[in-house]
Amino acid sequence: MRQIAVIGAGVIGVTSALEVQTKLGKSVTVTIFSDRFSPNTTGDVSAGLWTPYILQDTPMDNIIKWSKETYDYALKLWQDGEAEKAGISLQVMTELLDKPEEQIPEWVSLTLGHCILDANQIAAINRKYRANYCKGVTFTAFILEPQRLLPFLMEQFKKAGGKIIQRKINSFDELSSYDVIVNCTGLEAKQLTDDKLLQPVRGQIMRVEAPGQFHCIMEPETYIIPNMDCVILGGTHQENSWDLNVSKSDADGIAQRCRQFSPSLESSKLIKHMVGLRPGRSSVILRTEIRTLRDGKRIPIVHNYGHGGSGVTLSIGCATSARKLVEDALIGNFQNKISKL
Numbered sequence: 544m545r546q547i548a549v550i551g552a553g554v555i556g557v558t559s560a561l562e563v564q565t566k567l568g569k570s571v572t573v574t575i576f577s578d579r580f581s582p583n584t585t586g587d588v589s590a591g592l593w594t595p596y597i598l599q600d601t602p603m604d605n606i607i608k609w610s611k612e613t614y615d616y617a618l619k620l621w622q623d624g625e626a627e628k629a630g631i632s633l634q635v636m637t638e639l640l641d642k643p644e645e646q647i648p649e650w651v652s653l654t655l656g657h658c659i660l661d662a663n664q665i666a667a668i669n670r671k672y673r674a675n676y677c678k679g680v681t682f683t684a685f686i687l688e689p690q691r692l693l694p695f696l697m698e699q700f701k702k703a704g705g706k707i708i709q710r711k712i713n714s715f716d717e718l719s720s721y722d723v724i725v726n727c728t729g730l731e732a733k734q735l736t737d738d739k740l741l742q743p744v745r746g747q748i749m750r751v752e753a754p755g756q757f758h759c760i761m762e763p764e765t766y767i768i769p770n771m772d773c774v775i776l777g778g779t780h781q782e783n784s785w786d787l788n789v790s791k792s793d794a795d796g797i798a799q800r801c802r803q804f805s806p807s808l809e810s811s812k813l814i815k816h817m818v819g820l821r822p823g824r825s826s827v828i829l830r831t832e833i834r835t836l837r838d839g840k841r842i843p844i845v846h847n848y849g850h851g852g853s854g855v856t857l858s859i860g861c862a863t864s865a866r867k868l869v870e871d872a873l874i875g876n877f878q879n880k881i882s883k884l
């Protein structure tokens with residue numbers, strides 16, 4: 544039996560661990576090592592909207608491949624009647640752009656349906672919101688709520704024979720007895736790997752009770768995303784800020800901008816403010832490093848982190864790619880290896 548260690552129990556770690564444990568079956572045992580679990584991961588802050596966002600120079604081919612696999616996964620659960628248990632809902636999103644040079648993103652064509660707004664529709668929206676948008680699109684988006692999805696996936700992982708250990712890993716040397724390590728530590732990979740390209744992108748949101756709010760809307764500064772038990776009002780994207788405290792001025796700005804789109808939110812009841820740090824990186828890293836540990840053992844480490852504002856959106860696709868790298872590592876095929884990050 545080969546032993547695989549997955550570090551991290553955020554949306555990236557749990558999807559990777561489940562994929563390896565279920566697809567490689569009885570030949571492996573996967574153990575998740577993590578110091579935090581849901582509801583205390585970065586994904587638990589997020590609305591879980593399927594939308595590629597803050598991915599910097601990640602190649603578009605990869606974004607398309609990984610996000611499509613996640614979309615198809617959500618669609619299948621939705622069709623199989625598992626959506627509610629997994630925290631998945633299908634909603635119409637309107638995305639508005641205010642810079643003429645920005646293009647309607649190519650990934651909208653992956654969705655079940657999309658419609659680019661014409662000049663009359665944009666003009667009407669601009670009149671209604673006293674705004675200055677130049678483009679927009681509506682598309683069918685899935686929402687995969689991590690606070691429900693993570694326990695759902697964890698249950699499947701345990702049923703498949705996966706093990707879970709709550710522990711902080713301070714160095715890969717601690718996992719020398721394993722055959723392969725999968726590193727899904729999000730922003731904290733900065734400490735574990737000394738990756739200088741990782742930077743926090745702070746996000747603050749509000750969770751409110753607004754049962755009458757059905758429509759999703761997103762524009763450069765603002766979003767309104769209904770979840771099953773609440774509505775997420777956002778948000779901020781503050782680069783290089785490590786501040787996990789709730790900022791009153793951010794909260795006031797979010798509330799005021801969201802009310803412009805949906806005045807009825809004025810009477811919504813605040814559930815809580817939340818802040819999270821997105822793992823921003825010049826590009827998602829999904830590669831195998833062969834590292835020599837202190838005891839002299841050479842171990843393959845599959846790095847899967849740096850998903851910016853899209854960890855939920857890319858999770859299932861990245862888990863499939865990570866599992867393929869683990870398979871390669873187990874048979875000693877290190878095609879994608881790197882000796883250093």
Ligand SMILES: Cc1cc2nc3c(=O)[nH]c(=O)nc-3n(C[C@H](O)[C@H](O)[C@H](O)COP(=O)(O)OP(=O)(O)OC[C@H]3O[C@@H](n4cnc5c(N)ncnc54)[C@H](O)[C@@H]3O)c2cc1C
Binds near residue numbers: 593713
């Ligand atoms: C406000 C906000 C809104 C967002 N909205 C969306 C959205 O709508 N859609 C979307 O797709 N994405 C969204 N995101 C981004 C998304 O949440 C992240 O990309 C995603 O959660 C990253 O997942 P992760 O598993 O890599 O990291 P994390 O969730 O941070 O998980 C890292 C895990 O590793 C563990 N860990 C780290 N270091 C160690 C160690 N040394 N030893 C042991 N365990 C360790 C931690 O305990 C944790 O369990 C949003 C983020 C924020 C902040």
